[in-house]
Amino acid sequence: MEGKKFGITLGDPCGIGPEITLKALHAKMEYQKSALLFGTRSLLEYYNSLLGYEMRFNTIKKIEEWDDSAINVYDPHPVDISQIQVGVVTSLGGTIAFESVRAAIEFALRKDISSVVTAPLNKEALHLAGFPYAGHTEIFGAFTKGERYAMLLYSEKLKVIHVSTHVSLRKACDLCKKSRVLEVIHLAHETLKKIGYENPRIAVAGLNPHAGENGIFGDEEIKEIIPAIEEAKAEGLNVSGPIPPDTVFLKALQGSWDIVVAMYHDQGHIPLKMLSFESGVNITVGLDVIRTSVDHGTAFDIAGTLKASEKSLLKAIEIGEKL
Structure with a gap:
């Protein structure tokens, strides 16, 4: 992205979002230097090992803590991997997904990142967690301007x-x-x-x-x-x-x-x-925040099986760059 930083929200941690995000960053390694991931770091470590990658992560709270030699992560709700039920609709999954999107919006509004790319969240999990939004579009509509x-x-x-x-x-x-x-x-x-x-x-x-x-x-x-x-x-x-x-x-x-x-x-x-x-x-x-997303769901049925495709996510990053 020619030096511009952009955000990727991992979506529902119980779905395929973390997997396809790492696959996308592995397929286009140049994105590793400019992507800020919003989601659960322990889950990224888990899929990093499962996929056989050797990516290194750096957790930040503000953009000044950026490390060019690692993949930077903002973890809004840190939990141990044992708390994540892969492939299951949970209120914890809804909470993490929502807090990740809210954090990404805040970074974008401050111009710390140029755009936000979202991996899929689950509307049922979102509602279980007490966030009555129909999906990403409505969350962005509520917390950005336009x-x-x-x-x-x-x-x-x-x-x-x-x-x-x-x-x-x-x-x-x-x-x-x-x-x-x-x-x-x-x-x-x-x-x-x-x-x-x-x-x-x-x-x-x-x-x-x-x-x-x-x-x-x-x-x-x-x-x-x-x-x-x-x-x-x-x-x-x-x-x-x-x-x-x-x-x-x-x-x-x-x-x-x-x-x-x-x-x-x-x-x-x-x-x-x-x-x-x-x-x-x-x-x-x-809206005043550029947001692109995959056009598929959380795919709980194949979460954790390493079968998910990163193609839509790569395209979402590309279109976000054009916009």
């Missing part, structure tokens, strides 16, 4: 940004409002411009089957989505839609657009995960 933010899934094949994410499908329909659709169109445009797209081509998916079929299958397109698109076009943005949800992703994949505005979580996640499960990246856009 009038508007959204979840953007990034892969080489397909890019999707969401009007709503971790809410019920019923609520997602209620959240489909002109103002929100318009701000997500803006966030899509701004983010792709930062990444290097000169004139991002944005497709907006419909909410209803056939994009409502002129009101036959629902009127959200007529009342909320089309007015947002028209306003964005009047501002000079390259926007199309609403496009029927059953065809918009295929057309984007074929090159018609650079990004799709999806109306709700599964509408955007299903096509992207089908195409790029191992290399997709989750980005929280619109």
